[in-house]
Amino acid sequence: MVVLSAAVAIACQPALAHHGAAAYELDKTATVKGTVTKWIWSNPHCLLFVDATDDSGQVVHWILETQNPLSMSNMGWAGDSFKPGDQVTVRATPAKNGRPIGLVVDAVQANGHKLNARNIIVDEHPPTDTTPKQ
Numbered sequence: 001m002v003v004l005s006a007a008v009a010i011a012c013q014p015a016l017a018h019h020g021a022a023a024y025e026l027d028k029t030a031t032v033k034g035t036v037t038k039w040i041w042s043n044p045h046c047l048l049f050v051d052a053t054d055d056s057g058q059v060v061h062w063i064l065e066t067q068n069p070l071s072m073s074n075m076g077w078a079g080d081s082f083k084p085g086d087q088v089t090v091r092a093t094p095a096k097n098g099r100p101i102g103l104v105v106d107a108v109q110a111n112g113h114k115l116n117a118r119n120i121i122v123d124e125h126p127p128t129d130t131t132p133k134q
Helices: 002-018 069-073 120-124
Strands: 030-040 047-053 059-065 087-094 101-109 114-116
Touching: 030 059, 047 087, 059 087
Parallel strands: 059 101
Antiparallel strands: 030 047, 030 087, 047 059, 087 101, 101 114
């Protein structure tokens, strides 16, 4: 039984590592205002693609990650929460490498409705520096 438990623990290690947040600046948030280009409601994580304009006028293609559909639906999100062309404002923890990738904290739809993502990893490390980024 001990050997079986050890084997299962070792086999699950890559799956647990997948859910790490080492690539993100958990103590910061980026605010992304732009146009939805795609909303993927699928396991293992839902993805929101947003085109935003940076300070120099260039379009930046953001990829914003949430949790799985079941977790998100329990927080009021749905497969039809966004459609291409929707205007959205998203707060996310940005990637450490500066690329336009983030873990969603919350999103405000064009009608003003706020959807909270309450990413478990983010909640354990609440942001202290909320410098807006495009």
